[in-house]
């Protein structure tokens with residue numbers, strides 16, 4: 448290849464590709480950031496839900512405590528009443544009430560023990576998981592900061608990359624540039640200018656016609672792959 452226009456176009460292409468890489472990386476950053484943020488939100492919600500479950504069990508235990516106290520004061524009241532009643536059947540009725548309350552209290556105390564064990568177990572698991580999750584959140588926040596740093600650097604380098612594309616383009620003939628821009632739009636993916644090797648286009652890797660292959664080394668004009676329309680040279 449000795450067409451100087453093609454050599455210059457290859458420089459434009461290199462710089463275009465470098466610029467595209469920066470642009471693509473920049474475009475991905477908001478998605479990466481929202482994925483991290485969504486993750487943090489979920490983790491925080493998980494901690495909150497576990498903490499809420501623990502609180503609910505503590506509320507249950509307090510309710511049982513209150514119930515036990517109420518039954519204890521009922522027993523005390525019945526005992527006082529027993530001192531005052533004269534009739535045997537009234538006395539027996541109070542004894543029954545006292546016994547009923549005592550058996551209720553025994554059941555409630557079993558429930559208290561169950562709840563205390565549950566709370567202890569839940570709290571232990573919760574604290575351990577919370578520590579792990581919180582450490583993960585710290586890491587994710589760190590990653591968000593790094594993303595911001597990367598975004599800043601990419602934005603800083605994008606101007607330079609754009610300027611170097613402009614500079615490279617300014618050295619190329621209008622007609623070659625026009626073809627290059629058309630191919631770029633058409634092909635979406637680089638390369639836009641590709642070598643022909645062993646009769647194959649370096650862009651689409653398909654075999655080109657003998658005419659294209661035979662003429663590709665002629666520097667007087669621009670050549671195109673007859674499969675993908677990329678600019679080709681040999």
Ligand SMILES: [Zn+2]
Nearest residue numbers: 648651672675
């Ligand atoms: Zn091709």
